[in-house]
Amino acid sequence: MVKANLIFLNNKAMNEQGVLDMHKAIIDVEKTYMLNWKGDVINPGKCVLRWGKTIEDENVLGRINAMPGYVGGDYDMAGIKWIGSGPMNYKEGLPRASVTVVLNDPKTKLPVCIADGTAVSTIRTGASGGVAIKLLAKSNAKVMTICGAGAQAPTQLEAALIARPSIEKLFIYDIKKENAQKFADIVKEKYSKLEVFVVDNPEQATRESDIIDCVTLASEPFIKGEWLKKGALVMNMADYEVDNECVKKADKLVVDFWEGIKHRMISTVALMWRDGLVKDSDIHAELGEILCGEKSSRENDDEIIYFNAVGAGILDIAIVSRCFKSAKENGKGIIVPFWE
């Protein structure tokens, strides 16, 4: 007799349950940031299974991150995101990142769902960028630069255009120009009203931009604070991408999860904290704090704001949980007898 089933949702089933819906993802991510701020989550942080000894090694040999968590509120779901990053996978035509999400019933702790979370990961990172832009970018932001034209770039742009439909000009910079060009071609096709430029160097683009969104694999900063204009929002979505001056010049430092950022210890603001150049009290707010109305968002068009996101499994768990509930209601997914 089967005592416990779980549902398996592959990428196609996840798509059918609305995983690619950016509007819904933004709501999930906002709700999760707020639940986190109110203490209605368990978010123990990332465990990194790292190959090699340095960041440079890791950027070649790869890593697998385990991100467990529990999300309260109407999600009421536990689980884990297990994300592999193989930087050399492209040589075999495979994606760099692959994600599996396991959901567990918070009462019995038994697994209830195993889902492909690859799209969730890019969608929720886009949604996080979108929430940051909604709260922190100039209200009529017109010019955006995206640095890093990989898997994250399309969802960063999609969410940015939801948060700021006023964006009319996009610069794309990538260390591999062919990646930038490929992304530019897709963008031109999809958003015909957007003016799109591929740049060889990020300086002029940064000087013109209201939003500079970095989603690269950089381990050496390539965006300089001296290039930031008044009112700029600089988004450090990955590792060591922007120089210390970007942080020093900012009127506000905003993050997604400060403890997670310090634990990961790889972004500009984290490294500055380690070196005593940034104190805990220098962090203006986490996004959840702003969403709960306890801290201010952007207050005028002149402020320069630095934003850093490390991400957390609870964001993925919230989105997968919505898709899992939808699959159950609609009788979708493959039912696997877990315990006979």
Ligand SMILES: NC(=O)c1ccc[n+]([C@@H]2O[C@H](COP(=O)([O-])OP(=O)(O)OC[C@H]3O[C@@H](n4cnc5c(N)ncnc54)[C@H](O)[C@@H]3O)[C@@H](O)[C@H]2O)c1
């Ligand atoms: N903050 C979060 O929540 C979150 C979530 C997911 C991914 N990430 C991070 O985002 C980054 C990008 O992820 P992805 O899946 O798009 O990776 P990807 O490998 O698909 O794309 C990365 C792109 O960055 C470019 N690049 C690498 N080094 C560069 C440099 N020095 N300057 C300019 N461009 C450079 C590459 O050529 C590539 O086109 C990764 O570091 C990943 O860890 C962050």
